[in-house]
Every structure is written in structure tokens, then in C-alpha cells.
Amino acid sequence: MAKFSYSTPQGSGGAGATASIEKATSIHDRSIGAIISETRDLSAEQVEQILAYQREKGVRFGEAAIALGLASADDVLMALAEQFHYPYAPEERRKLSPELVALNQPFSHQAEAFRAIRTQVMMRVFGEGESPRRALAVVSPNSGDGKTFFAANLAITLAQLGGRTLLVDADLRGPRQHMVFNIENSAGLSSILSGRLESQVIQQIQGVPSLFVLPVGVVAPNPLELIERPAFGLLLRELTAKFDHVIVDTPAAVYGADASVIAARCGAALVIARKNASRIGALQDLVEILAETPAKMAGVIMNEY
Structure with a gap:
């Protein structure tokens, strides 16, 4: 692992407003669970299985999905990067660079x-x-x-x-x-x-x-x-x-x-x-x-x- 040290020289709204907000919400505002579910094309039954494990063990959705073999650590990192608008290279790009x-x-x-x-x-x-x-x-x-x-x-x-x-x-x-x-x-x-x-x-x-x-x-x-x-x-x-x-x-x-x-x-x-x-x-x-x-x-x- 590379390590570095450095030194330096010296109103109203109601339903209509709610609908507008929902429409303006981007893909990046989705939950980690939603992103992983879409990436892995998980079924409703698999998602419920992950949620049940999550409740039982008190862990995050991504951790539960990894533990059950329904997602990889890379899937979770990709989801985090997408949610927080942070560029993250897919696996094939990482091999090239x-x-x-x-x-x-x-x-x-x-x-x-x-x-x-x-x-x-x-x-x-x-x-x-x-x-x-x-x-x-x-x-x-x-x-x-x-x-x-x-x-x-x-x-x-x-x-x-x-x-x-x-x-x-x-x-x-x-x-x-x-x-x-x-x-x-x-x-x-x-x-x-x-x-x-x-x-x-x-x-x-x-x-x-x-x-x-x-x-x-x-x-x-x-x-x-x-x-x-x-x-x-x-x-x-x-x-x-x-x-x-x-x-x-x-x-x-x-x-x-x-x-x-x-x-x-x-x-x-x-x-x-x-x-x-x-x-x-x-x-x-x-x-x-x-x-x-x-x-x-x-x-x-x-x-x-």
C-alpha cells in the first residue's frame, strides 16, 4: 500500500408539491438497497430475505446481501459511489488501469x-x-x-x-x-x-x-x-x-x-x-x-x- 507524508515550506403545496418533489428526485437519491436490488436484478422474495436477515442481525442492507451471497462487496461499493455521486471504476476498468x-x-x-x-x-x-x-x-x-x-x-x-x-x-x-x-x-x-x-x-x-x-x-x-x-x-x-x-x-x-x-x-x-x-x-x-x-x-x- 502506498503511504504519503508531506512537508511544506513556510406555504401550501400538498399532494401537488409532493408529486413535484418526487419527480425531481434523481437516481442518485435512491437507497443503497434499491440500487443493489436493481444492479443484481433481485426478486421481491430475495429482497425480503435480505430484509429479514438485516432485521435479525442488526446489520446494513449491503452487509446482509453479501452474507446471503446475493451481492458482492463490489456491488455495495458501486452502490455507495452512486448514492454519494462519487466516481468509482467498474471491475473491467480497474483491470485496465x-x-x-x-x-x-x-x-x-x-x-x-x-x-x-x-x-x-x-x-x-x-x-x-x-x-x-x-x-x-x-x-x-x-x-x-x-x-x-x-x-x-x-x-x-x-x-x-x-x-x-x-x-x-x-x-x-x-x-x-x-x-x-x-x-x-x-x-x-x-x-x-x-x-x-x-x-x-x-x-x-x-x-x-x-x-x-x-x-x-x-x-x-x-x-x-x-x-x-x-x-x-x-x-x-x-x-x-x-x-x-x-x-x-x-x-x-x-x-x-x-x-x-x-x-x-x-x-x-x-x-x-x-x-x-x-x-x-x-x-x-x-x-x-x-x-x-x-x-x-x-x-x-x-x-x-
């Missing part, structure tokens, strides 16, 4: 850690009244620190709040977000920065209505030159105006200046290090380099998985 723990296991301790970090990020980067609006660059000293994994799950937790969230894969040296989300990667950021017109480069993520991903597209031979061009800064300003939250994945600092350049364009940076793997010297060097850029340091995350 196993790294997306905030979507696959939204009620786990690991997902809760991401939500705790989301709270800090919301206060330090995406707070109301912040001007100009910032994007958040997720950076790390070395490859394998969990930067891509972290950026993806942070973006999911931000989208789960309901605000339009965009995850930009700006790792033009070793892109992975398209694999993490299992999406098309024929066109993307590199196409835009090189001046090629492409349609639908930003893709909405199935099952998370507020989440969008801009993949890298074709890996370019001149990644640093592309992000140093004015077009990248102009693009980020446009994206931060259109989305509530913009998270940007970056190449590891060991590959060059890409990460610091991207952080400067974004306006904020969050550093990821991996426990028992990241070298203290490399981490300190990265923090010092970022301190010399216009980027606001949001904090340092120690990835313990």
Missing part, C-alpha cells in the same frame, strides 16, 4: 491519503482569489519516484470534487499517462507545441465526468525546445482559464532542465520523492533549482510505497 487507486478504491486508506494532499493543494495552489491562476507541476528528482502515479491520482481526487480538472502529460521524454488511463496517444501536447492542428487532443475520462487528459502524443526529438517556446506558456494560460484545476506531469529532473522550465510556466510545483530510493542531495538540488524560478513551492511529498 490498476494504478488509479483513487478511482478503483475510492474508500481505501491510500485514496484517503490522496484526498488529504488534495486539501493542502487546494489551499496552497488553487485557492479562491489566486491571481494569476496557476497550474501545478508535479516534479521529482529521478524516474521511478512515482510522479506519474501521483499526478494521475491527484487529478482524480480533484475531479471528484466536481470541478473541471485537466491532467497534462508534459513528460516529453518518457510519457506514461496515456497508458495509465488507457487512452489514445496519436496526438497531444507535442502536436500543439509543434504547430500541427489536431482535433480532440484533450480526452474526457470515462466514468469521471469532470476529468480530462491531454497526452503527449508523438514523442518529439527536441522536448526542451518545445516547452521553452512561448507557445507552451500561452497554452497553459489558456488551459488554466478553461479548467478549474490543471495538473502537469513532467520529466524527472535527472533528464535535464525540463521540469524546472515547466514548473516556472505552471506557476506552482509539488516535489515527489521516493522513500529509500531518492537521494537527499538530488532532492535538495531540485528544491533549490525550483526556488530560483517563479514557481510557488506547494510542498514535498515522500512516497512510501
